[in-house]
Amino acid sequence: MSQSKDHWSSEAYSTSAAFVPKLAQTLLQYLDPQPTDTVLDVGCGDAKFTEAFLPAVGSVLGIDASPSMIESATKDYAGPNAAFRVVDCCYLEQDTSIVNGTWDKVVSNAALHWVLRNESTRISTLRAIFNCLKPGGMFVFEMGGHGNVGEVITALTYSLLQQGVSIEKARETSPWFFPSVDWMTSTLESIGFTVENMETEYRPTKLTSDKNGGLAGWVRLMGAQFLEVLPEGKRGATVQQICDVLQTIVTRQEDGSQWLGYVRLRGVARRT
Numbered sequence: 172m173s174q175s176k177d178h179w180s181s182e183a184y185s186t187s188a189a190f191v192p193k194l195a196q197t198l199l200q201y202l203d204p205q206p207t208d209t210v211l212d213v214g215c216g217d218a219k220f221t222e223a224f225l226p227a228v229g230s231v232l233g234i235d236a237s238p239s240m241i242e243s244a245t246k247d248y249a250g251p252n253a254a255f256r257v258v259d260c261c262y263l264e265q266d267t268s269i270v271n272g273t274w275d276k277v278v279s280n281a282a283l284h285w286v287l288r289n290e291s292t293r294i295s296t297l298r299a300i301f302n303c304l305k306p307g308g309m310f311v312f313e314m315g316g317h318g319n320v321g322e323v324i325t326a327l328t329y330s331l332l333q334q335g336v337s338i339e340k341a342r343e344t345s346p347w348f349f350p351s352v353d354w355m356t357s358t359l360e361s362i363g364f365t366v367e368n369m370e371t372e373y374r375p376t377k378l379t380s381d382k383n384g385g386l387a388g389w390v391r392l393m394g395a396q397f398l399e400v401l402p403e404g405k406r407g408a409t410v411q412q413i414c415d416v417l418q419t420i421v422t423r424q425e426d427g428s429q430w431l432g433y434v435r436l437r438g439v440a441r442r443t
């Protein structure tokens with residue numbers, strides 16, 4: 172089953188958010204790619220992160236809900252040991268060709284805070300990941316953690332309220348779930364995983380220059396679902412207002428560069 176609307180554009184992603192896959196060095200160390208590994212990459216996007224471990228493993232299947240991202244991944248990286256498929260991972264358990272207890276590793280970078288947003292499918296998705304793995308298989312992930320981009324969420328919410336959107340609607344509109352170490356550890360353990368590592372890192376992250384989208388490009392791409400509750404004619408001015416509200420907090424005095432307060436949650440859990 173695929174999402175009704177594709178909020179992602181591989182082109183906008185590579186312009187405004189190319190830093191995302193490049194910041195995953197610790198995750199790659201935890202993945203510890205081996206030549207015999209079969210790896211499932213959940214929320215693979217345009218596969219720029221997948222590319223970083225593809226040459227070191229046996230085979231990879233990248234899955235993502237966005238047809239635009241999968242088209243780009245397939246064009247650039249599909250080959251004898253790499254395939255990419257459109258799958259809405261909120262309903263991963265329905266795909267028995269993937270959820271088959273045979274994978275050595277399931278990896279995910281910067282995607283699970285979207286995938287796990289919906290409370291009603293959150294646990295079934297994590298259970299499906301467990302059921303993908305062979306006994307002894309490893310789930311390795313990095314995602315937004317509790318407090319991630321708190322300044323942006325505050326500014327987005329403020330701007331929606333200013334446009335007459337109710338606070339309940341504004342909260343409901345948020346496309347993200349940023350869990351804590353405690354939530355993720357206890358949830359994975361309740362599913363049957365043995366959690367080997369769970370950590371958060373405050374990682375201020377530099378945005379691209381204005382020429383490449385900058386803060387406005389980030390807000391338009393990552394905050395698309397927030398903005399969608401507004402009539403199209405009001406979105407441009409709202410993005411401008413959000414950038415104005417954020418200006419002081421995200422801009423560094425020394426060189427004018429702009430940084431967001433990313434908080435990452437990283438974990439390694441094993442199906443024992």
Ligand SMILES: C[S@@+](CC[C@H](N)C(=O)[O-])C[C@H]1O[C@@H](n2cnc3c(N)ncnc32)[C@H](O)[C@@H]1O
Binds near residue numbers: 279281285
């Ligand atoms: C920030 S990108 C990360 C892409 C890639 N993992 C990387 O490191 O560059 C987030 C990805 O999550 C995907 N995504 C969001 N919701 C999803 C869902 N329900 N099922 C599968 N993929 C989803 C998006 O389409 C997008 O490609």
